[in-house]
Amino acid sequence: MYPSDLKYDKEHxxxxxxxxVAVIGISHFAQNQLGEVVYVDLPSEGDSVNAGEAFGEIESVKSVSELYTPADGEIIKVNSALADSPETVNEDPYGDGWMIKIKLADPSQLDGLLSAEEYEAFVSEEA
Amino acid sequence: MTEKLAHTPGSAPSRGPRSLIFETGAPESRCVMPPALDVPEIDLDAALGGATRSEPPVLPHVTEVEIARHYAHLASMNFGVDSGSYPLGSCTMKYNPRVNEDAARLEGFSGLHPYQPESTTHGALELMVGLADALAEVSGLPGVTLQPAAGAHGELTALMCFRAYHVDCGDARSRVIIPDSAHGTNPATVAMCGYQVTTVPSDADGGVDMDVLRSVLDTDVAALMLTNPNTLGLFDSNILEITEAVHAVGALAYCDGANLNAIMGISRPADMGFDALHINLHKTFSTPHGGGGPGAGPVCVTEALAPYLPGPVPFRREDGSYGFAQPASSIGRVRSFYGNFGILVRAYAYVRALGGEGLREVSEQAVLSANYLKERLREAYDLPYDRTCMHEFVLSGSRQKREYGVRTFDIAKRLLDHGFHPPTVYFPLIVEEALMIEPTETESLEELDRFADAMIAIAEEASRDPELVKGAPYTTPVRRLDEAGAARNPDLRYRPEE
Amino acid sequence: MRHIPVTCDQREAMLRAVGCSNISDLFADIPEEVRFARPLEVPGGLGEMELLSHMRGLADANKPASGLVSFAGAGCYDHYVPSIVDHVLRKPEFFTTYTPYQPEVSQGTLQAIYEYQSMICALTGMDVANASMYDGATALAEAAMMACRVTRQRRVVCAGTVHPEWRRTLSTYAGAGTFDVTFLSPDETGLTPGMGHSAAASALKNGDVAALLMSSPNVFGNVEDVGAIAALAHDAAALLVVGTNPLLLGVLEAPGVQGADIVVGEGQPLGNAMSFGGPAFGFFACRQAHMRHMPGRLIGRTVDVDGNDAFVLTLSTREQHIRREKATSNICSNQALCALAAAVYLCAVGREGLASTARACIAKAHYLRDRLLKTGRFTAPWDAPFAHEFALVYDGDVAEMHAAMLEFGFLAGVPLSRIESAGPAGPTAKLAASLVLFAVTEKRTRMEMDAFAGEVASL
Structure with a gap:
């Protein structure tokens, strides 16, 4: 449920x-909490993003959540396929459901992220 | 009854979907055409400077009988107040008296043009002044505008007046405080007025947390927006302390009047320290909801704020005649003309039928009926705030979710099979799996008991056969919808086949 | 008691069930200082017969335009409403229902409004229409705010030929601090100055304009060159918002075809009574690309678990109950029943009836204008193309003429001075005191118009 080669943040x-380069998406826990994803609003390629700031939004039928990046960088690729099939986020959150790729300004910003094990412990507390 | 309903998965609904009106009739079908032209035909393209349509609009071609049948069928798929209990919390779905409908359709009202000379509209102006007087008496706030078309429009109007008032005092300020139990219109209105929202939590009793409120109040706060009784159906006993603290920093106190049905003649927003209040005539004053509107959201304010109200405002002259006046420091206007006049007629008729004493009895019975239902349902469901409630109360379906995997959503859908409109669900946001129940004073004891019986039966079904509840409804014209599909691939209009 | 079915005995039993000895126990949470000690001084207690008689008395104290030979328009028009319209509106399954949040028991409202949305799209030539706004004026203000979201700018330019009350509403909304508005004075022909005029060019030159707002027909009844103004707006990277009259769209070119990005208007002409100016409804339509920035409710078509066609409120994440302070608008209640009236009206007249009605209004308006000019008491301030409403300059005291004609049973149009703040300075300001707006609907006959012209001539 939480692949061990990935790092996680507390915004899921x-x-x-x-x-x-960092590829960013949302966790299995997050997609499950949201329910059926109906729309993903992503930024444009070339935009710059800052750690802790929202870079986009994800919507289910009756909720909206912001998407955060854990590190600064420039967006080099956006998963444009999500525009037509947002359900991919539910079906394959760690694969085809990825959202953006950023060129990291400072890779050390990722040092504080959680391991799969730590994240699993974190969500079991939240749930 | 429950058993009869319980078997039905897959059975055909009594009234299924119907073709679109665009797919009905034939190209030569006609219903109403204007009379033959009695003036010379003109060259339309020349008259309009060449701006005639290149393609005719795709509109239906139908006869009157097809229209009548179409809408009769559509009506049969709706559930209204006349269909049965409609205990939708915060929405005050009371009975809509029919005589009010007739009054609004009198030609002396419905045939009035807004720019007729004032001398030809005295009855309309007298009615508007009479309604404004009644609302001022109920609220204790003497300045009244009848212009806003809905509750949210009233909130916007009041906040615009607040902003103008603060600007006149030297500083527009930048923040508005809202409790976490507030209606969504409150923060949305704040944003439309260019203010920032500061959210304050509710305390253990469901009221405003005074310590937090004090900590966020400063001279940058323009206003507090509060619903009292609040969205938990509870009267905030600290109300005077709250409004005093707000006034102490020079801010203003706004009352969302959605819950006025609990307190008419019992407690007045002005006496609680509020500076402004909007009133939903389509809730408290019995005008129909119309499937989403039109309503009306008059705003009542203190004398100090009255000069800022949008104009024109109807008034009575010394000599007994009526006219419109523009308030001295008016924010301008918030719509065309004078308001949803036809709705004001209905509300005025309601007020004249009940009078002051009748309005008080309405609130007394609304509160008694809510408390009665609360007592009947307190065992079957969780009751997170166990206090005497006002005109509504909030249950939680947490137990059903935890023990049987049955969500409040499912309980609501199952109520449809039992013949009731569900309560408001998942609101206020501070209660998990919330069910917000407002019976209103127009339900008989038999109906209240029937509703309570149905709720108890569903709690029992949830424990015995959760899948039954999770699959509901079974007996409605359509069943659970693919809402995700609707949002992923929006189909928002008819597209004729090429 | 009226509308309270609980009897006295039942009330006592209910009180016992909740553990109270009397009603006031229920209000124990209300502090003494804020209890209301005296009875409400609100007159009432009328039985149904007395009430209706009282209401009739008030109604009879008015002299409704519908009972006069009325040439009053200026945003509210005396069109014929087919009988079937009110018979549908009077169905309790429509008028006593709430917002269709429970789609399983609201398919009637949902399908009816989906059909309404489709009709508005067809009339305006746009991709998406919402389920209604309060009125035309607020629809225009919401369009301005939406354009600001789409373009990420905070200034709009509004034509001075837009109805004064719409402009005033727009200014009031702007006064709340989220956007700015600049007005563009009309030119000497009663139209919005187009390309080449220095006023238009300078208003738009900074490239910081979210939208150009206009209406056609404009407040004077004149038909604007929407296509040319669209080009002007788009050259400045601004959206074009067009306010229009939906009934005239039976024959007028669809604004969507002419380049509008958002089309709004007052829906009253479609099957809604004048009712002193409300309730009617505002319509709001835009292009698919901007759909997620739209205010208001939207209804979409989908299926249920059994595969049946069904309708549901959709794209709700734009709205206040979900997105709260980030919502596209605070609107909740709209004017659904008035939108339903419009849908039934459009069914009743159909494609041909709407075009014939519009054509009749326009032909009659041109006839009346000719007749009035021939009286010698009126002159034309300009020679712009117009539809079913026009402005003339009266050579005497407008108020006296208006009062005299009322005596003869005519509502002699709307003096421009009657509409508040008739406009920014410009050529029309000088004329304001002597301009009268005349609107002609299909209800007016040649005989009535001849009689009116005759009476005016003999003043």
Whole structure:
């Protein structure tokens, strides 16, 4: 449920580090809490984002949640397929349901993120 | 009854969907056409400077009988106050007296043009002044505008007046305080007025947490918006302390009047220290909800704020005649003309039928009926705030969710099979699995008991056969909808086949 | 007691059931200082017969335009309302229901409003229409705020030829502090100055304009060159918001075809009584691309678990009950029943009836204008194209003429001075005291118009 090669934050995003690039999505726990995802509002490629700030929004039928990035960087890729099939976030949150790729300004910002084990403990408290 | 309802998964609904009106009739079908032209035809394209339509609009072609049948069928798929109990918390779904409908349709009202000379509209102005006087008496707030079209529109009007008042005092200020139990319209209105929202939590009794309130109050606060009785159906006993603290920093106190049905003739918002109040005539004053509107949201304010109200405001002259006046420091206007006049006629008729004593009896019975239902349901469901309630109360379906996996959503849907409109669900946000129940004074004891019986039966069904409740409803014209599909691939209008 | 079915005995039993000895026990949470000690001084207690008689008395103290030969318009029009319209509105399953939040028992309202949305889209030439706004004026103000969200700007430019009360409403909303508005004076022909006019160019030059707001027909009844103004707005990267009269769209080009990004208007002409100016409804339509920035409720088509077609409120995450302070508007209650009246009206007249009605209004208005000019008492302030409403300059005291004609049973149009704050300075300001707006609907006959012209001529 929480792949061990990923890092997690307390806003329920996951991060996969590929060199100086971070791929960001939301966790299985988050998609399950949201229920059926109907819309994902993502930024444009080339925008810059800052740690702790919202970069987009994710909507279910009756709720809206903000999406946060755990690190500063420039958006180099956006998962545009989510526009037509937002349900991918529910079906494959760690794979095709990824949201953005950012070029990290300072990879050390990710040092404080949770491991899969730590995150699982965190969500079991929240649930 | 429950057993009869329980078997039905998959059975055909009595009244299913109907074709769109666009798919009814034939191209040559007609209903009402204007009389033959008695003046010379003109060259339309020349008259309109070349702006004639290139394609005719896609509108239905139907005969009157097809219209009558279409809407009769659609009506049969709706549940209204006349269909049965409608205990929708915060919405005050009381009976809509028919004589009010007839009054609003009198040609002397319905045929009035807004720009007729004042000399030809004295009856209308007298009615508006009479209604404003009654609302001022009920609220204790003497300045009244009848212009706002709805409750949220009234909130906006009042906050605009607050802003203008603060600007005149030297500083518009920047924040508005709202409790976490507030209606969504409150924060949305605050944003439309360019203010920031500061949310304060509720205390253990469901009231405003005084310590937190004091800690966030400063001279940058423009106002506090509060519903009292609040959305838990509880009267905040600290109300005077609250409004005093608000006034102490020069801020104003706004009362969301959604729950006025609990306190008419019993306690007045002015006496609680409020500076302004909107009144939903479509709740407290019995005008119909119309499937979402039109309503009316008059705003009552203190003398100090009256000069800021939108104009024109109807008034009575010394000589007994009537006219419109523009308040001295008016914010302007919040819509065309004078308000939803036809709704004001209905509310005025309601007021004249009941009078002061009748209005008080309305509130007394509304509160008694809510407390009665609360007593009947306190065993079957969780009651997070166990106090005497006002005109509504909030239950929680947490036990059903925890023990049987049955959510409040399911309970609401199952109520449809039992012949009732569900209460407001998942609101206020501070109660988990909330069921907010407002019976209103127009339900008989038999109806109240029937509703309580149904709720108890559903609690029992949830424990015995959770899947039954989770699959509800079974007997309605359509069943649970694919709402996610509707949002993912919006189909918002008819598209004729090419 | 009226509308309280609980009897005295039952009331006592209910009190016992809740553990109270009397009603006042229920209000123990209300501190003594805020209890209301005296009876409410609100006259009432009328039985139904006395009430109706009282209401008739008030109604009879008015002299409704509908009973006069009325040429009054200026945003509210005396059109014929087919009988079937009110018969549908009087169905309790429509008028006694709440907002259709429980779709399983609200398919009637939901389908009716989906059909209404479809009709508004068809008339305006737009992709998406919401379930209604309060009126045309607030729809315009909401369009301004939506344009600011879409373009991330905070200034709008509004044509001075837009109805004065709409402009006043827009200014009031702007006064709340979230956007600014600049007005553009009309030119000497009663139209919005277009491309090439320095006023228009300078209003738009900074590139910080969210939208250009206009109406066609405008407050004088004149038909604007929407396409040219659209080009002007789009060149400045602003959206074009067009206010229009939905009944005239039976023959007038759809604003969507002419380049409008948002189309709004007052829906009263479609099957709603004048009712002293309310309730009617505002309509609001936009392009698909901006759908998620729209205010108000939207109804969509979907299916239920059995695969049946069904309708439901959708894209609700835009709205106040979910998004709260980030919502696209605070609107909750709308004017659904008035929108239903419009839908039934459009069914009753149909595509041909709407066009014939619009054509009749326009032909009659042109006839009346010719007749009035021939009396010699009126002159034309301009020669702009117009539809079913026009402005003329009266050569005497407008108020006296208006009062005299009322004696003869005519409502002689709307003096422009009657509409508050008739407009920003400009060529029309000089004319304001002598301008009269005349509107002609399909209800007016040639005989009535001849009689009116005859009486005016003999004043």
């Amino acid at each position: 995003e996951w991060v996969r580090v590929e060199g100086d």
